[in-house]
Amino acid sequence: MPERYISRxxxxxxxxxxxxxxxxxxxDILLLFGDLAAGKTTLTRGIAKGLGVVDDVSSPTFTIMQQYVAGPGxxxxxxxxxYRLRNEDDWYMEGFDELLYTDAVSVIEWPANVLAALPHNVIEIHLTFIEQGEARQIDIHFPGARETADRGNEVD
Ligand SMILES: Nc1ncnc2c1ncn2[C@@H]1O[C@H](COP(=O)(O)OP(=O)(O)OP(=O)(O)O)[C@@H](O)[C@H]1O
Ligand SMILES: [Mg+2]
Known part of the structure; x- marks a missing residue:
């Protein structure tokens, strides 16, 4: 069962x-599914803050990929x-594959375009408009039998 959240x-x-x-x-690899303006980049901005990333996250629409350095701890x-990649061949051409297999957390918007290039053991997040676009439903599926971190207040 996914975890379900409503965001207003x-x-x-x-x-x-x-x-x-x-x-x-x-x-960890997170796939963010959801229509235009569903809140994928907004969620990513929060993830970055929670990870201790210092730089502000912007939409990487023109760069396709942005790497952020961790803060202390x-x-x-x-x-x-x-969004602008047509298929998994584009993904490999950009050299993105190897970036998935590092200690960094990877967050991917519009993963459906390149799904064939992505591993299966991922955290899937679906953002959908509800209440005539007034709110978002956000479903988070962790892969089966996955331990989650308890990093407590290490990063705040
Ligand atoms: N509950 C909400 N959660 C997230 N964003 C919201 C919410 N309500 C309104 N918004 C607005 O919706 C927009 C979401 O933009 P965001 O860039 O996060 O979407 P996105 O899914 O990344 O879009 P894109 O597909 O263009 O990359 C922002 O303008 C934000 O202020
Ligand atoms: Mg976005």
Missing amino acids: SSEETENLGISLAKRLLPG GLAMNHFDA
Whole structure:
């Protein structure tokens, strides 16, 4: 069963990202599914904060990929936006594959475009508009039998 959250503001979505980040482990890969403006980048911004990333996260629409260095005691983060990639060949051509297998947490927007290149053992997140677009439903599926981190207040 996925964990289900309802968010009524971008601040709530960002806060969800912050608390989610506390449960992440080095090398975790998160796939963010959801339509335009569903809140994928907003959630990513929260994840980055929760991981202890110092730089502010912007939409990597024009760069496709942005790497963020970890703060003290935190984890680094790779932020991918596959919106402009046609398929897994583009993903491999960009050299993104090897970035998945590091200690950084990887967050991927528009993963459906490149799904064939992605591993199965991932955290899937689905953001959907509800209540005529007034709110978002955010479902988080952790892969089976996965231990989550308890990094407590290590990063705040
Ligand atoms: N509950 C909410 N959660 C997240 N964003 C919200 C919420 N309510 C309103 N918004 C607004 O919706 C927009 C979400 O933008 P964001 O860039 O996070 O979406 P996205 O899914 O990354 O879009 P794209 O597909 O273009 O990358 C922002 O303008 C934000 O202020
Ligand atoms: Mg985005």
